[in-house]
Amino acid sequence: MSKSPLPTRAKIVIIGGGVGGTSVAFHLAELGEKDVILLDRNELTSGSTFHSAGLVGQLRADPTLTKMNMHSVDLYRRLQKTDTPPSWRECGSIKLATTPERMEEIRRQIGWARTFNLDLKEISPKEAQELFPLMDLDGVIGASYLASDGQVDPSQLAMAMAAGARAGGVQIFTHTRVLSIQTEKGRVKSVTTDKGVIECEVIVNCGGMYAPSIARMVDVRVPIVPMSHQYLITDNFMDPSAPLLPSLRDPDSLIYFRQEVQGLLMGGYERNSKAWSADYQNFDDIPANFNNQLLGEDWDRFEEIAVNSQRRVPKMSEIGVKSFINGPEGFTPDNEFCLGETEVGGFFVAAGFCAHGIAGAGGIGKVVAEWVVAGEPTMDLWHMDIKRFGASYRSPDFTLKRISENYEAYYDIHYPGEERQSARPGKKSPAYDWHAANTAVFGEKSSWERVNYYANHESDDALKPYGWAGKHWSSAVAAEHRATRENAGLFDESSFAKAIVSGAQAPEFLNWVCANDVVKGVGRTVYTQALNTRGGIESDYTVTQTGETEFFIITGTAFSTHDFGWLEKQKREGGFNDVTIKVVTEEFACFALMGPKARTILGKATDYDLSHANFPFMHSREINIAGTKVRATRLTYVGELGWEIYTPVADGKKVWEALIAAGAGEGLMPCGYRAIDSLRLEKGYRAWAGEINTETNPIEAGLGFAISKKKEKFIGKDALANSKQTRKLVALTFDDIRQVPLGNEPVRINGSVVGRVKSGGQGYTINKAIGYAYLPMEHTTPGTTVDVEFFGTWATGVICAEPLFDPENAKIKL
Ligand SMILES: Cc1cc2nc3c(=O)[nH]c(=O)nc-3n(C[C@H](O)[C@H](O)[C@H](O)COP(=O)(O)OP(=O)(O)OC[C@H]3O[C@@H](n4cnc5c(N)ncnc54)[C@H](O)[C@@H]3O)c2cc1C
Numbered sequence: 152m153s154k155s156p157l158p159t160r161a162k163i164v165i166i167g168g169g170v171g172g173t174s175v176a177f178h179l180a181e182l183g184e185k186d187v188i189l190l191d192r193n194e195l196t197s198g199s200t201f202h203s204a205g206l207v208g209q210l211r212a213d214p215t216l217t218k219m220n221m222h223s224v225d226l227y228r229r230l231q232k233t234d235t236p237p238s239w240r241e242c243g244s245i246k247l248a249t250t251p252e253r254m255e256e257i258r259r260q261i262g263w264a265r266t267f268n269l270d271l272k273e274i275s276p277k278e279a280q281e282l283f284p285l286m287d288l289d290g291v292i293g294a295s296y297l298a299s300d301g302q303v304d305p306s307q308l309a310m311a312m313a314a315g316a317r318a319g320g321v322q323i324f325t326h327t328r329v330l331s332i333q334t335e336k337g338r339v340k341s342v343t344t345d346k347g348v349i350e351c352e353v354i355v356n357c358g359g360m361y362a363p364s365i366a367r368m369v370d371v372r373v374p375i376v377p378m379s380h381q382y383l384i385t386d387n388f389m390d391p392s393a394p395l396l397p398s399l400r401d402p403d404s405l406i407y408f409r410q411e412v413q414g415l416l417m418g419g420y421e422r423n424s425k426a427w428s429a430d431y432q433n434f435d436d437i438p439a440n441f442n443n444q445l446l447g448e449d450w451d452r453f454e455e456i457a458v459n460s461q462r463r464v465p466k467m468s469e470i471g472v473k474s475f476i477n478g479p480e481g482f483t484p485d486n487e488f489c490l491g492e493t494e495v496g497g498f499f500v501a502a503g504f505c506a507h508g509i510a511g512a513g514g515i516g517k518v519v520a521e522w523v524v525a526g527e528p529t530m531d532l533w534h535m536d537i538k539r540f541g542a543s544y545r546s547p548d549f550t551l552k553r554i555s556e557n558y559e560a561y562y563d564i565h566y567p568g569e570e571r572q573s574a575r576p577g578k579k580s581p582a583y584d585w586h587a588a589n590t591a592v593f594g595e596k597s598s599w600e601r602v603n604y605y606a607n608h609e610s611d612d613a614l615k616p617y618g619w620a621g622k623h624w625s626s627a628v629a630a631e632h633r634a635t636r637e638n639a640g641l642f643d644e645s646s647f648a649k650a651i652v653s654g655a656q657a658p659e660f661l662n663w664v665c666a667n668d669v670v671k672g673v674g675r676t677v678y679t680q681a682l683n684t685r686g687g688i689e690s691d692y693t694v695t696q697t698g699e700t701e702f703f704i705i706t707g708t709a710f711s712t713h714d715f716g717w718l719e720k721q722k723r724e725g726g727f728n729d730v731t732i733k734v735v736t737e738e739f740a741c742f743a744l745m746g747p748k749a750r751t752i753l754g755k756a757t758d759y760d761l762s763h764a765n766f767p768f769m770h771s772r773e774i775n776i777a778g779t780k781v782r783a784t785r786l787t788y789v790g791e792l793g794w795e796i797y798t799p800v801a802d803g804k805k806v807w808e809a810l811i812a813a814g815a816g817e818g819l820m821p822c823g824y825r826a827i828d829s830l831r832l833e834k835g836y837r838a839w840a841g842e843i844n845t846e847t848n849p850i851e852a853g854l855g856f857a858i859s860k861k862k863e864k865f866i867g868k869d870a871l872a873n874s875k876q877t878r879k880l881v882a883l884t885f886d887d888i889r890q891v892p893l894g895n896e897p898v899r900i901n902g903s904v905v906g907r908v909k910s911g912g913q914g915y916t917i918n919k920a921i922g923y924a925y926l927p928m929e930h931t932t933p934g935t936t937v938d939v940e941f942f943g944t945w946a947t948g949v950i951c952a953e954p955l956f957d958p959e960n961a962k963i964k965l
Contacts, residue, residue: 153322157346161322162186163353163523164342166329166365168195170203170305170508171501172357173312174516175523180319182524187321188351190344192328193442195313196306198359199508202445202478203305204382204416206398206409207510208244210260210271210297212565213487213534214895214907217267219514226513227303230311237308242410243397244300245279247463249290253403255618256564257295258943263895264297265940266907271297273943283399283408285415285464290403302398302409305509312516332368337723338496339369353523355499360481362489362502363435371493373537374544375503376435376554377427377479379446381453382418386471389413402562404459414473415464419456420561425449427479431548437479446477480506484544484553486561488535490519491528494716496723499523500537506561527683531846538713543598549574567893568623568825576600580645581740581803585811586821592625594824596708599646602823604628614913616920618942620891631826632915635789638818639746641810642827644795645803648711649736652718653701656729661694661702664721664866666849668859669694669702676769676784678857680849681717682867686874687845688852690714691837695771695784703771703782705795707839711736721866739782740803744810745793747962748817753783753794755813768964777802777809789827790834790957792965832921833914835882835954841910842880842923851925852880853953879931880909882955883939883948885920888913890946892922892939899938899945900930908939917955922948 163184165172168191176189191197207227209220227239248254257273264271272295279294280286313323324346332354333341341350358365360377389396391413398409406419427446429435450457453475461468481503483489488511489503501519504511521529533539543549552574577598580586586593590607593600608627615621634640652661658670667679673696681690692706692714706714715734722730744753750761759766759774766772771784779802783794798806811821828838835853837843843852848871850858859865883898885891892911897904911922922939933952938945952958 153324155322157324157327157344158188158322158349159347160350161188162351163188163355164349164351165189165355165357166342167191167198167357167359167361168309168313168323168325169198169200169357169359170309170312170512171359171504171515172355173309173316174512175355175357175501175519176316176321176323177312177319178516178520179523180316180321182520184524185320188349189316189321189323190327190329191325194325195323196309197442198361199478199480200305200309201443202476203509204409204418205302205305205509206407207301207303208297208398208400208507209269209300209510210264214263214267215531215534216487216511217269219518220510221267221269222517223510223513224299224301227301227308230308230315233311233315235307235311235314237311238304239301240303240395241299241301242395243282243296243298245283245397245399246295247279247291247399247401247403248293249401249403251292252564254293255942257293261295262897262940262943263907265904266897269297270299271295282397285466286399287463287465289462296397300398303509308509308512329365329368332498334369334495339498353497353499355501355519355523357501359502359504360435360479361437362481362500364437366493366500369495369498371495371498372545373489373500373502374484374540374550375481375489376429376551377437378482378554378558379425379427379449379477380418380480380506381421381449381475381477382416383475384411384416384473385414385467386473387413388466388470401463404463405562406456406460406463408460408464414470415467417460417467419459420558421452421456422559423452424555424558425452426551426555429547429551431551434547446479448475449477480504482506482554482558484540484550484557486557488515489537490515490532490535491522491537493537494719496720527685528845531844533840533844536713538716539709541597541709541712543577549598566619566622570594574598578646578737580643581800582643582645582807585804585807586643589821591823596646597711599708601646601708602643603825604631604823605821608820614888614915616889616891616913620893625825628825628829629913629915631820631822632829634818634820635746635791635822635826635830636916637747638820639744639748639752639814640820640822640826641814642743642745642822643807644743645740646708647736647741648706648708648714649734649739650704650715651701651733651735652704652730653698654730655700656727657700657702660722660725660727660730662862662865663725664718665694666858666865666867668862670696672696673698674771676771676786678786680854680857681714682849682865682871683845684867684870686848686867686870688839688843688847688849689717689845691839691843693786697771710839738800739797740800740806741795741797742807742810743793743795745787745789745791747792747965748819749791749793750965752810752814752817752819756809763965777805779806781806787963788836789830790836790954791962829912829915832910832912833916833956838910847925848874850874850876851878876928878925878927880923880925881931881950882953883908883922883924883937884917884951884955885922885946885948888918888920890941891920892941897940898924898926899940900935905930914955921955
């Protein structure tokens with residue numbers, strides 16, 4: 152460690168010397184950043200890292216994370232050849248299936264591993280046993296094998312990355328505790344340690360389970376809770392000359408194994424999880440002296456896992472236990488990392504590794520270092536972006552309930568459409584009671600209760616998708632879809648994130664941030680994207696000009712922190728001091744009335760002239776409904792004539808009931824979010840975090856129409872102008888409407904894998920299953936036949952011209 156005195160200035164300060172901090176330091180050095188300091192309050196690796204089990208598995212449910220883990224393996228191989236090798240052993244790994252559903256999961260993973268050139272393959276139970284002879288095959292129906300998975304010594308790994316970082320110019324100071332962090336004009340300015348103050352431009356909080364307390368120094372909430380995680384190591388009993396066993400995961404039994412010297416290391420995810428220092432009232436403070444320490448053995452909670460391990464590896468009941476480890480590890484509410492820049496400029500976090508931080512460290516360090524240097528993520532990191540967490544996660548109660556639920560379900564199969572059950576009901580629309588009384592089946596997004604569909608619209612299962620897509624499917628969705636296309640649907644979209652942007656510089660500011668021209672006059676609504684400097688889509692929303700210098704922005708329920716945070720950052724960095732961004736999500740309810748009869752129905756609830764001449768498409772007006780002044784905006788996300796109606800929350804129930812009453816006799820049906828998804832897929836409307844994200848640009852996503860041709864400048868314009876289009880988002884259809892892609896399936900043309908499905912669903916009007924995929928330009932001609940792999944079997948689909956429904960937009964512009 153550095154013997155020099157603590158510098159008083161550095162460009163970048165990393166807090167935390169576990170695998171996270173050392174990897175960020177290593178990758179910053181690789182990117183040529185030399186003015187970097189890493190601080191740890193104790194020794195390197197003295198947090199969670201020293202007691203890790205060290206398994207490195209690459210395949211995860213998210214393609215980005217899988218790519219990151221593949222980078223980890225590349226890096227660990229590379230480090231193994233240096234003077235400070237981390238004991239990387241490429242022993243391979245086996246995953247067992249004991250149920251048909253788990254076998255489906257394995258086959259699905261093999262399919263999308265193919266799209267990454269990852270060497271995952273299916274093996275028989277017998278082949279699994281040949282690779283791991285200690286195993287009993289009771290109940291095993293199949294398995295997968297990934298030869299390039301491995302194991303590493305976690306402390307040596309951190310030391311190897313620290314050595315690489317130091318060689319690249321990073322200075323490392325241990326026994327240096329960060330006590331506070333200073334900010335100026337919304338940006339970090341310095342850190343105060345027990346050894347002195349360091350002025351800096353960027354801080355990366357790599358504090359692992361300590362990250363929340365570090366973030367509290369700048370009033371940033373990092374929703375991580377230290378959870379107790381346990382494993383044991385047996386006495387040595389194996390032949391020292393035998394080859395190293397592969398790691399073994401038996402998720403249906405909640406257990407994993409790897410060889411440790413001549414014994415076995417065995418751990419798992421208990422169904423009765425236990426937070427260490429947090430409770431339902433308090434955050435997660437960790438004692439000031441908690442370093443290089445473990446928690447007390449908790450055999451009672453481990454019992455189920457121990458029993459399961461003896462069933463799978465009978466030898467476990469014969470051999471002694473050499474050591475039992477109970478170590479705390481930082482978990483997040485959805486088992487994904489917490490990465491990226493927070494609402495405080497220059498304050499980054501890279502923590503919450505949920506017991507896969509050793510596997511992830513290499514990739515985490517790479518993407519976070521790139522993020523720090525570029526100022527924005529260089530790949531789609533939404534699933535790991537700290538900005539995915541909304542305000543609800545400020546609550547310890549909410550956070551802990553979510554984390555406990557996720558920990559306990561760590562090894563479960565997660566089917567599409569699955570809903571979290573803990574900490575519900577959360578936020579409610581003013582019409583919630585009406586929905587509940589009318590058989591609504593609720594889902595949850597960002598702690599909002601939202602109607603998925605109404606059970607009383609259910610009929611028969613004739614259209615039920617095969618396999619996983621059918622698990623949480625309901626025939627009510629088809630009924631609600633059809634009612635919207637044929638008559639009208641009323642959707643409660645009160646959870647939409649809403650903000651008012653105002654101030655003398657607001658028009659100039661928004662036209663700088665948005666790719667479309669959003670300053671078209673009071674009463675006009677514009678659909679736009681906000682791009683990053685690489686031309687990737689940071690946000691996708693509508694902007695309504697409500698005054699000369701006032702705008703109303705509507706974005707998706709889950710994107711409030713992300714999208715409005717992006718606006719705050721551009722305001723701060725662009726020096727737009729006369730702009731105010733006020734989040735008003737909970738002040739207004741939103742009801743969308745959509746369908747050919749929308750004008751007739753709304754006309755019964757208001758005396759405003761709704762004719763096309765007086766109230767054209769993409770215009771917004773204040774009108775009266777049931778004695779309440781509401782904002783009605785004529786637009787659609789389902790491809791029908793319609794209005795979104797924004798009403799003060801206090802009058803929300805009254806307005807909802809007035810609209811329902813106006814629809815009597817007109818075939819109006821209250822509808823849920825699942826129907827919206829089916830309708831918008833058919834119409835080809837994009838969803839951020841679905842078909843579009845920071846890694847895709849509007850041209851390849853088919854959104855070129857929403858880019859202003861006349862504006863001279865906006866963020867991302869130059870990058871777009873200089874980019875060469877190599878791929879395009881295309882719509883695929885399958886004649887069998889029950890053959891529904893879920894996303895990530897490989898797409899093959901003429902026998903070669905050319906891409907993977909992004910999203911999928913059912914189109915009940917066109918009576919086909921639908922998928923969207925980015926494909927190389929040469930493979931995007933409508934009419935081209937494609938093969939898509941569903942759980943190990945290939946089905947044929949076809950590329951279709953878009954949109955699949957109402958290409959003339961005749962239904963919208965009535
Ligand atoms: C029992 C167990 C088994 C595991 N098994 C595996 C496995 O098999 N595979 C896998 O991939 N992952 C595994 N993990 C997870 C993995 O160990 C962690 O994800 C990883 O070590 C976390 O690293 P980190 O750098 O984020 O945090 P840490 O290692 O905890 O580092 C954080 C550092 O921040 C420092 N710090 C805190 N506050 C301050 C301050 N104010 N000032 C300065 N420094 C500060 C601390 O001293 C600490 O050194 C396991 C975890 C546990 C508990």
